[in-house]
Amino acid sequence: MVDVLVIGGGNAALCAALMAREAGASVLLLEASPREWRGGNSQHTRNLRCMHDAPQDVLVDAYPEEEYWQDLLKVTGGATDEALARLVIRASSRCRPWMRKHGVRFQPSLSGALHTARTNAFFMGGGKALVNAYFRSAEALGVRIRYEAPVQRLELREGRFVAAFVGDERIEARACVLAAGGFESNRDWLREAWGVNARGEHPADNFLIRGTRFNTGVLLKHMIDAGADTIGDPTQAHMVAIDARAPLYDGGICTRIDCVSLGVVVNRDAERFYDEGEDFWPKRYAIWGRLVAQQPGQIAWSIIDAKAVGRFMPPVFPGTQAGTLGELARGLGLDEARFVQTIEQYNAACRGGRFDHTALDDCRTVGLAPAKTHWARPIDTPPFYGYALRPGVTFTYLGLKVDARASVHFGGRPSSNLFVAGEMMAGNVLGKGYTAGVGMSIGTAFGRIAGTEAARAARTPQKEPVHAAA
Structure with missing residues (x-):
């Protein structure tokens, strides 16, 4: 029998496996x-949001706990557990030396990378390099790894883990960490959660999945059916407006369109529907997938002119380009008269002084609904560009309720040997919204906690309950 079983293979799972092994457990x-x-989705990540009180190697200036907390509070609208959120924030200031020890390397923020030089430490080589480094370190430490081994169900006894099943194979362990991701790749579950809108559409049918195709939520569903306490709304997710030409799965970072705040966004009716300049892009980019999901046909278009070129990370695929607004409308398949009217009304409403995309400037619209509150400049300099957008789901927020020990709860009582980390519990901190890099902060913090606690639980003698239920 193994001491600690870790179910999953992303950042949170690997952090748990490494911590448990370092604590002397067999894993x-x-x-x-x-x-x-x-x-998992970690292979598509780029960075970790880090609290720091002074400049640190790749991080400039300072990003103190209270500012981090306020940023998180703003994007979640208060839908967060403050104690657990602050635990994550503080842990983010201490984890990087440990990450380096396991082969992760960092680099400064790239120019145009969402203004994150102060708040986010970027992985050299991206998330794939981080994942590979952790797997190499885990193997060197003696962690046993099995691939193509999906777990469909657990054997539990009164809230205590006994065994996991891979097909008909029963695998026992003294403690277990669940880190198998959300249900974003389960189309049926997404359709059930989102239902049918007022237009008779199934919005989820038009969602693209930015991450792994293997996060189908089978184990999460099993845990819910087994009576584990849950948290979160199944329709809430890290959902980004991405290039409509992106693949169904595993498009990752490169499918994102980052010019939204530099222009306007229109829907299928050629109408604007939200403030494109509400706040800095790292704090607001993840609301746009949900906004697009609420539009007719779950599609929208980001519109810019030549003045915006060079101010954002360019998309992988070129947008539709035109010499006039009318020509652009025709190229995008939008009603030409309505599109031109929308852009001209926006142009006429633009006011303000000096444009500054690095600050919340005073370039805004007046007398326009919805307003654009910052970075509002007329779209009047050809060539003009349009990028079609679809909702891109990164991970879902419905998950298992936890405490500071990462324990799974049943009826309000923590399990003595079953723990959870990563997307399967991120909803405790992220009730809605997102800010760049916080998912990796949550996975790293709770992965390390879960691994430590699982190793401790494996060493603690337990009384065997009488009744069993698989």
Whole structure:
């Protein structure tokens, strides 16, 4: 029998496996994907949001706890557990030396990378390099790893973990960490959660999945059915407006369109529907997927002119380009008269002084609904560009309720040997909204906690309950 079983193969799972092994436990990690697709959504990440009180190697200035907390509070609208959120924030200031010890390397924020030089430490080589570094370190430490080993169900006894099942194979362990991701790749569950809108559409049918195809939520569903306490809304997710031409799965970072705050966004009716300049892009980029999901046909278009070029990370695929607004409308398949009217009304409403995309400037609209509150400049300099947008789901927020020990709860009581980390519990901190890099902060903090607690639980003698239920 192994001491600690870790179910999952992304950042949170790997942090748990490494911490448990460092604590002296024998560890088996079960990854659902083949080896070449290992790492879950973590392979598509780029950075970690880090609290720091002074400049640190790749991080400039300071990003203190209270500012981090206020940023999180703003994007979640208060839908967060403050104690657990602050635990994550403080942990983010202490984890990087440990990450380096396991082979992760950092680099400064790239120019145009969402203005994150002060708040986010970027992984050299991206998330794939981080995942590979952790797997190499885990193997060197003696963690056993099995690929193509999806867990469908657990054997539990009165809230205590006994065994996991991979098909008909029963795997026992003294303690277990669940880190198998959300349900974003389960189309049926997404359709059930989102239902049918007032237009008779199934919005989820038009969602693209930015991350792994292996996060189908089978284990999460099993835990809910087994009576584990849950938290979060199944329709809430890290959902970004991405290039409508992106693949159905695993498009990752490169599918994102980052010019929204530099222009306007219109829907299928060629109408604006939200303030594109509400706040800095790292704090607001993840609301746009949900906004697009609420539009007719779950599609929208980001519109810019030549003045915006060079001020954002360019998309992988070129947008539709035109010499006039009318020509652009025709190229996008939008009603030409309505589109031109929308842009001209916006142009006429633009007011303000000096444009500054690095600050909340005073370039705004007046007398326009919805307003654009910052970075509002007329779209009047050809060539003009349009990028079609679809909702891109990164991960879902419905998950298992936890405490500061990362324990799974049943009826309000924490399990003595079953823990959870990563997307399966991120809803405790992220009730809604997102800010760049916080998902990796949550996964790293709770992965490390879960691994430590699982190793401790494996060493603690337990009384065997009488009644069993699989």
